[in-house]
Amino acid sequence: MTQKVEATITNQRFNGKTVVVTGASSGIGVGIARRFAEEGANVVLAARREDRLEALAADLGADRTLAVATDVTSQDDVQEMVDATAARFGSLDVLVSNAGTGLGKEFQDTTLDDWRLMMNTNVDSCFFGAQAALPYLKRSRGSIVQIASASGLGGDRMLTAYNAAKGAVVNFTRGLAFDLGRFGIRVNAVAPSLTIGAEHADHPDAAGLIERFNQRRALTGYSTPADIAGAVAFLASDDARFITGTILPVDGGITAGSGQPPLF
Ligand code: NDP
Numbered sequence: 001m002t003q004k005v006e007a008t009i010t011n012q013r014f015n016g017k018t019v020v021v022t023g024a025s026s027g028i029g030v031g032i033a034r035r036f037a038e039e040g041a042n043v044v045l046a047a048r049r050e051d052r053l054e055a056l057a058a059d060l061g062a063d064r065t066l067a068v069a070t071d072v073t074s075q076d077d078v079q080e081m082v083d084a085t086a087a088r089f090g091s092l093d094v095l096v097s098n099a100g101t102g103l104g105k106e107f108q109d110t111t112l113d114d115w116r117l118m119m120n121t122n123v124d125s126c127f128f129g130a131q132a133a134l135p136y137l138k139r140s141r142g143s144i145v146q147i148a149s150a151s152g153l154g155g156d157r158m159l160t161a162y163n164a165a166k167g168a169v170v171n172f173t174r175g176l177a178f179d180l181g182r183f184g185i186r187v188n189a190v191a192p193s194l195t196i197g198a199e200h201a202d203h204p205d206a207a208g209l210i211e212r213f214n215q216r217r218a219l220t221g222y223s224t225p226a227d228i229a230g231a232v233a234f235l236a237s238d239d240a241r242f243i244t245g246t247i248l249p250v251d252g253g254i255t256a257g258s259g260q261p262p263l264f
Pocket of ligand 1: 008022023024025026027028034046047048049050067071072098099100101102121147148149150185192194195196207
């Protein structure tokens, strides 16, 4: 199922600003990096697959991008990536902690390794990013946007470890907003639901999946990385100057529902 998505970006809210995007080698992270680049930012692309980062950097413009191979489960890697950001661009204004991974498994089959993978990739990554970026964000009075999930706002079948990890991201966002507010640093999260990039829109399973989600949503269709990026850019911008500690669902209304399937 494909849908036409057109967005005309006329804002240049991030001219001269430097934005770090983790998980920028695929999916939502690519959309977020592209949006910030379109709005004038220097963009640092972080993930493990360096070839993909380099290709995106070339596409967005080598003069305003930096690709840094980073494993976000390693505090040293994240620190080095943030330091490389400052060395190249002289500041850090926005940290987008987007890197993450999911796992669909019955609880009884979930191993400690599965649990640790969810926590390390989805939660530790946000902690490491915030710790490393903090000295720079204090100087820029910048902001952090973390990518949570609808699965961090409620439970899903066969997603216990992911539910726990994204729930932690949600409440880490809220607590961190309080600790960093006194430095003028804002901390928010975006909570996507099923989001499909162009590369997966025609996958044979996509239509059925979208139809099942549409049963529980106010809007039909599906979100794309550009939809998530729009919400991230808003929260990172001065348009959201007095917004902190919020979790913004971008889910077609799925979390506005009672949880019941359609009655009529
Ligand atoms: P993808 O699998 O397409 O991309 C995940 C990104 O995270 C990749 O760039 C990957 O890069 C990176 N990543 C994973 N593990 C690591 C690691 N250890 N170190 C560095 N980077 C890592 O996922 P999405 O784009 O769909 O998801 C992005 C975020 O959005 C995630 O946090 C996800 O939980 C969340 N989300 C997604 C939804 C969706 O429907 N797509 C719905 C709700 C939330 P690499 O492999 O190169 O390291």
